Amino acid sequence: MVRTSCGAGWKVRNARGRMRLEVQDHGSVMLIYPWSQEGASSALPRIQQIFKRWNGGQITLAAAAQKADTSSSHQKLDFNKLFETYREFVPNAGDTTWRYNYLPVLKNLRACFEGKPPVDGVALAMVCLAQWEQGSRMRQTSRQKLYGFLNWAVRRGYLKSIYLPPATLPETLKPKRIGYPLSDSQILQLLENLPGGELHARWRFAIQLCAVYGLRPEELRHLVIKDGVSGPELWTIYQKSMGGTKGAKTEPRRLHPLFLRDGDGTAIDWKLQARLQLGEQLPPLNRDGDGGQALNQYLRRRKVWMALRGEAKRLGEQLTPYSFRHRYAKQMHAANVPIANISEAMGHTIEVHLKSYARFKPNATADIVAAVNI
Structure with a gap:
C-alpha cells in the first residue's frame, strides 16, 4: 500500500489494522497509522524520516524511529491515534476502566502538547495530575495509568526519552479515611x-x-x-x-x-x-x-x-x-x-x-x- 522509495527490503504490512514497518534483516517497528489510504498518506513522511536517520543500518531501526518522531514537532503527533494504539496494548482494561481511569489523564497529556511541551517527565506528570487531590486514590490511579503510557510511548519512539516518568514525584499524602461501621x-x-x-x-x-x-x-x-x-x-x-x-x-x-x-x-x-x-x-x-x-x-x-x-x-x-x-x-x-x-x-x-x-x-x-x- 505504501511506496516508501527507501530501497529494497523496506515493506509496510497490515498488523491488525495498523501499519508495521519491516526492514529485511533489521526487524520492524509499529506505526500509529491505520491501514488505510488516509493512513498511508500520513505515514509516508515519517517512514522517509526513519530511512534518513537509519543511514543504511548505522543505528537500529527502533532508534531511527525514535529519532524521526522526537525530532519533529509533537504538535503534529496524532494523540487520538496514539491512544487507540495504546488501547490495544492494554487489552485487559475494560471499556469502563479505559473511559474513567485512562482517558482523563491521557487527555490532560494531549493538552500539554497543544502548546509549548513541558520540559521533562516531572513537569509533564505534575501538569497531567494537577486536577486530582494529592494523596487521593484517583490521583494514585491516574498516575499509574499515565506512567504506563509514558513508558510505552518512549520505548516505541513516539515521545522523547526526557518524558520518561519520574522515579518519584513530590506528593502530600492524604490521611486514610476512617470507614464507619454500621451497627x-x-x-x-x-x-x-x-x-x-x-x-x-x-x-x-x-x-x-x-x-x-x-x-x-x-x-x-x-x-x-x-x-x-x-x-x-x-x-x-x-x-x-x-x-x-x-x-x-x-x-x-x-x-x-x-x-x-x-x-x-x-x-x-x-x-x-x-x-x-x-x-x-x-x-x-x-x-x-x-x-x-x-x-x-x-x-x-x-x-x-x-x-x-x-x-x-x-x-x-x-x-x-x-x-x-x-x-x-x-x-x-x-x-x-x-x-x-x-x-x-x-x-x-x-x-x-x-x-x-x-x-x-x-x-x-x-x-x-x-x-x-x-
Whole structure:
C-alpha cells in the first residue's frame, strides 16, 4: 500500500489494522497509522524520516524511529491515534476502566502538547495530575495509568526519552479515611424505612447481602452458587487488583454469613442464599466496575442514610457503601474469630486487613485496666 522509495527490503504490512514497518534483516517497528489510504498518506513522511536517520543500518531501526518522531514537532503527533494504539496494548482494561481511569489523564497529556511541551517527565506528570487531590486514590490511579503510557510511548519512539516518568514525584499524602461501621440496629432501621415496590425490594436484597456477607458492592454482580462437599455454597467469583504486584488479583472465595441480630439479640436469617438459588433479582448496577457508585446513588436518596452520614461525620468517620462490609469486619472481631479466618472470609490478605481493621482487634490494654478496676 505504501511506496516508501527507501530501497529494497523496506515493506509496510497490515498488523491488525495498523501499519508495521519491516526492514529485511533489521526487524520492524509499529506505526500509529491505520491501514488505510488516509493512513498511508500520513505515514509516508515519517517512514522517509526513519530511512534518513537509519543511514543504511548505522543505528537500529527502533532508534531511527525514535529519532524521526522526537525530532519533529509533537504538535503534529496524532494523540487520538496514539491512544487507540495504546488501547490495544492494554487489552485487559475494560471499556469502563479505559473511559474513567485512562482517558482523563491521557487527555490532560494531549493538552500539554497543544502548546509549548513541558520540559521533562516531572513537569509533564505534575501538569497531567494537577486536577486530582494529592494523596487521593484517583490521583494514585491516574498516575499509574499515565506512567504506563509514558513508558510505552518512549520505548516505541513516539515521545522523547526526557518524558520518561519520574522515579518519584513530590506528593502530600492524604490521611486514610476512617470507614464507619454500621451497627445491626442502624442497618435494620435503614431497611425498615425503604419504600415499597419491586425496585426497592431488589435494593433491600442487595443491602442485606452486603451486610450479612461483608461484600464489596461490586461483588453483587459476581455471585454464584457452587456444589460444595456439604451441599450448595455461595461464592463470589469477582477478582480485583491486589496492588503492589502487576497483574495480581484476588481469588474467588466462598462466602460465610454473619447474621444481623435484632434488639433482643436474636439472629435474623433472611435465607439469602436460598433466595438467590430461586432466582430473586438484584437491582440494576449500571456499568461493569461501578456497583459501588450505583448503590451509593440509591442510598443517598434515603433520609435515614443521610442522617447516618451526619452521625459518622461527627465521629470523624465516613459512611459509604463499604460500611456494610465494615460492619462485617467489626462483628467478626467482636466474636473473636481469628484474623486469618476473617481475612479469608473477606477476600484479602492479613496485611491488607490489618491496615483497615486493626482498630477492631480486642484491646488488651482495656482488658488489663478493666481487670484492675474489679
